[in-house]
Amino acid sequence: MLQIKQITRYDFPRYPPCGQYVCPPSTTGGKVRDVVALLALAALLDACDERPLGGVPVPPKYVSEVDARQIINQVFIDRDITLDSSQIVSIPMGAHDTLTLNVDGFNDSLQVGYEYVYWDDQLQFTPPVCATLDSLNLASTPHILTVDAEPDKAGAEMHLQKVVEDFLDSLAEQGVI
């Protein structure tokens, strides 16, 4: 038979009653630090977009500007084309305008050169300028190859070599070089 019974004596629990204990900093503070660290990690993961998880995430790696220029220069050298570095070149833009560009390598006699468009070159080598240079390659001088800096990936250096070789092959076919 179930009953209602008042409890007249009940031992106080030994865990602290309200107001008698506050989580010490070593516990709460430690968790806050953990949370901050996890927040930073989450932000890093976000920055890496769809990179697979596992291990410590690292920023994307790029072929350095110096390395890229060495690779490109070597392809020109292999074709016996010597380049002067950092040359000023005038590019015709339309019927009356010209655009003056500072390119990474240029052979004045052949009117052939290249520009490796790194981050700080993008103000000068805008997409319209690059498009104009591409069209000039086929029609008239000068012949300037523009190569975009790209994130490193397997075979990136080979890819860079091939782009330059294709460019020089096309000029050879046209009898420019």
Place this chain on the structure above:
Amino acid sequence: METGAVKSVALCLTHACNLRCRYCYAGVKDGRSMKPDTALRTLDFLSAQSAGPCAVTFFGGEPLLQLDLIKEVVALGKAQYSGKFVFRMATNGTLLTPDVLEYLRASGVYFSLSLDGSPDQQNFNRMDATGKGSYERVDAAIDGTLAFNPYTVAVSVVTPETVEFLAGGVKHLFGRGFRYIVQTLNYSADWRSEDIRRLKRQYRDLAGYYYDSLKAGKKIYYSPFDSRIQTWAQKPIERGELCDLANSQIAIAASGRIYPCVQFVAEDDDAARENAIGDVGSGFDHVKRNWFIEQNRHDVESCAGCALHGRCATFCGCVNWRTTGHLNQIPPLICEHERLLMPIVDRLANKLWKSKVDLFKRKFYDKSYAVSSYIEDCLIRKVE
């Protein structure tokens, strides 16, 4: 009599249900459902009660049988009463298809899932009209539900017939991925002394499981334990906190009648209507409303001087009314239950404290725990 703002409403959309649970207090299952204009008048009525926010919980019967009406109410609530209403739902989970879950997710309608525990428990008490148990159908929706909201509450009811499965059922639900279990006894059932002894054994078993879980850093909430530890470590229960029927908490039947709590709606027939405290069309019957509020605030005479005052759950006027017919007269089962449970819970908490279990300290003594724990969970999910 001073009345407060209505903050929480159980909106009974329909008397229809696809289950026939043995312990259901909602009365005969028939096709009566709320008409759209009643639902819309309800929002008007609630909006006029106060400027503050109000949680509307879709209830039934099974509210998902009225999914179109839910969509209409939610759309109107958001369009015309910006920020006023938060929509929630109590569902049996059998109609939670991927499409329904997607709608609920997109609309921000969070819900609790009525799920007793293991297949044995669930199928014994919660079956369909043909007598077939509902576990399999609910289980099929659990993964999608927890993906939608990892904090979804499983609401479990224990009866004398299923008490032997209690500990196993709770472990089953936690193992299934739930982190929040709100569990109550079927107070209307015929509990005998031997059932109470079996209940005690089950709680003791679960106390060991709870200890091991917290020690392992597993964040679980089990209402019989957590709510009682809170009354010592955080704050004693006061009248009106656990149950504020007819005042800040009300229920609205499919007919539009207003009741003190969802437990008074029943079949919304002539007998039930005696307890109605108004109608969404004409507003509150203030005399009747005030009577309920006043009665619910009276001290329970049989509890005067009890050492567990402020710690035990005798303050639910709705349960008192349903079991004894009086708002401030408790059933013996509640008293027996509290007397057996409180020492088990306190011994468990003593042990957690003595063992310096970090999660125990954070959970019950760190005021920022809810927020810091949530952020932690989000980050862990992201890393995983």
